[in-house]
Amino acid sequence: MPRFDYVRAGSVAEALRLLAEPGLTSRPLAGGTDVLVYIRHERAPFDRLVDISRVPELKIIERRGNEVVVGGAVTYTEAAESPLLRQVAACLVEACLTVGGPAIRNMGTLGGNVVNAAACADSLPPLTCLDTMVHLRSLAGERTMALSEFIMGPNRTAIRAGELLTHFSFPVPPDGARQVFIKLGRRNAQAISRLSIAAIGRLDGQGRADYVRLSPGAAMPTPRRLTEVEAMLLGQVPTDELLIAAGVRSAEVMIAVTGRRWSTEYKEVAIQALAERVLRRVLVL
Amino acid sequence: MLIEFTLNRKRVAVEAPPDITLLTLLRDYFNLTGTKEGCSVGECGACAVIMDGRLVNSCLVLAPQAAGSEVITIEGIRGPDGGPNDMQENFITYGAVQCGICIPGMIMAGEALLMHNPNPTRAEIRTALAGNLCRCTGYQQIVDAIEATARSREGNR
Ligand code: FES
Ligand code: FES
Numbered sequence: 001m002p003r004f005d006y007v008r009a010g011s012v013a014e015a016l017r018l019l020a021e022p023g024l025t026s027r028p029l030a031g032g033t034d035v036l037v038y039i040r041h042e043r044a045p046f047d048r049l050v051d052i053s054r055v056p057e058l059k060i061i062e063r064r065g066n067e068v069v070v071g072g073a074v075t076y077t078e079a080a081e082s083p084l085l086r087q088v089a090a091c092l093v094e095a096c097l098t099v100g101g102p103a104i105r106n107m108g109t110l111g112g113n114v115v116n117a118a119a120c121a122d123s124l125p126p127l128t129c130l131d132t133m134v135h136l137r138s139l140a141g142e143r144t145m146a147l148s149e150f151i152m153g154p155n156r157t158a159i160r161a162g163e164l165l166t167h168f169s170f171p172v173p174p175d176g177a178r179q180v181f182i183k184l185g186r187r188n189a190q191a192i193s194r195l196s197i198a199a200i201g202r203l204d205g206q207g208r209a210d211y212v213r214l215s216p217g218a219a220m221p222t223p224r225r226l227t228e229v230e231a232m233l234l235g236q237v238p239t240d241e242l243l244i245a246a247g248v249r250s251a252e253v254m255i256a257v258t259g260r261r262w263s264t265e266y267k268e269v270a271i272q273a274l275a276e277r278v279l280r281r282v283l284v285l
Numbered sequence: 286m287l288i289e290f291t292l293n294r295k296r297v298a299v300e301a302p303p304d305i306t307l308l309t310l311l312r313d314y315f316n317l318t319g320t321k322e323g324c325s326v327g328e329c330g331a332c333a334v335i336m337d338g339r340l341v342n343s344c345l346v347l348a349p350q351a352a353g354s355e356v357i358t359i360e361g362i363r364g365p366d367g368g369p370n371d372m373q374e375n376f377i378t379y380g381a382v383q384c385g386i387c388i389p390g391m392i393m394a395g396e397a398l399l400m401h402n403p404n405p406t407r408a409e410i411r412t413a414l415a416g417n418l419c420r421c422t423g424y425q426q427i428v429d430a431i432e433a434t435a436r437s438r439e440g441n442r
Pocket of ligand 2: 382383386387388419420422
């Protein structure tokens with residue numbers, strides 16, 4: 001007896017119908033790179049997988065006015081190769097290129113990364129920096145919420161049974177803003193993030209920061225922008241002193257959220273250095 | 286369930302359970318044992334095959350996910366005479382093979398790279414092999430062999 005069944009959806013409407021079918025538990029299957037690892041060790045918590053990886057509506061990457069829309073089943077490779085995302089979401093592209101090796105990037109999806117919501121998920125810092133909204137659909141209708149609200153904790157999100165993450169949207173960052181993503185792992189290739197950080201920044205004509213976004217990954221239970229640090233920099237010339245202070249403040253904010261834990265000794269100095277470095281790269285170098 | 290796809294350029298149809306991996310399908314249902322099982326969790330690349338022109342780890346693909354796709358395994362990589370192709374010859378020439386268990390995955394990663402980027406730098410070759418572990422060779426010779434293949438294919442174009 002197979003442990004579960006498989007069915008492929010051709011459209012979002014069909015996927016929603018299959019997910020809501022009574023009498024059995026169905027779960028979406030996107031790239032499968034997390035689900036297949038999970039079911040090697042655990043009993044499958046579903047009776048059927050609904051393959052959404054080829055649904056055209058979930059594969060879009062497009063600009064709609066001042067917004068960018070990215071489908072939930074877009075793979076890391078597709079995101080990284082998209083001319084639009086390379087242009088307006090460079091920190092997301094960089095993050096996608098650090099996920100796994102090529103074979104993982106070819107299957108794994110942004111929607112899967114976010115719904116799985118591992119604390120170390122590489123797409124979360126850039127998506128948070130970009131002020132991403134998550135769009136959900138079920139037979140009951142549509143819901144939209146900020147990514148930072150959608151993720152409720154490590155491996156916990158606000159998604160409901162029968163709901164599908166159809167797409168993300170975020171405003172196009174201002175012209176000339178620089179974006180950087182940095183990740184610390186145990187080795188260079190295929191590493192799981194120990195800590196990561198994304199930043200977007202721009203200077204005005206007088207050399208003062210007029211746009212700053214900063215978001216660390218694997219640092220706090222839910223992703224969020226370090227608005228306290230952004231506020232320190234806005235309207236200021238990013239001097240060495242200020243950047244060092246911004247690093248220190250980033251560590252303070254993290255510890256205020258997480259408290260002191262076994263990993264804090266490492267993460268405190270690491271996030272301080274990473275925040276300073278990433279801000280330097282978007283605002284100075 | 287019936288799974289139909291193109292395997293090494295031939296249309297195939299096989300009756301198999303929906304909860305097995307593509308790796309199991311290839312090895313146990315088609316007896317294509319060139320594709321190796323290392324870790325089964327996407328860490329080693331020994332099971333790599335090319336699906337619809339992209340490198341994938343077959344241990345992380347559900348067999349029915351391959352339905353309608355075009356899959357190429359190491360058995361589908363060969364020269365015009367049925368012997369080794371130029372990349373496989375270069376692996377031999379450059380001493381890129383020791384125990385051999387990682388080699389089918391390495392060749393698939395190399396071929397997938399050259400499909401998309403016929404003229405890669407050494408750094409790009411290393412990036413393309415980032416998901417493939419080798420415990421024997423130290424990678425240097427593998428990079429050399431793929432680089433030499435790219436150069437000679439470019440020259441023959
Ligand atoms: S067996 Fe598939 S990656 Fe190791
Ligand atoms: S040749 Fe032995 S693992 Fe690569």
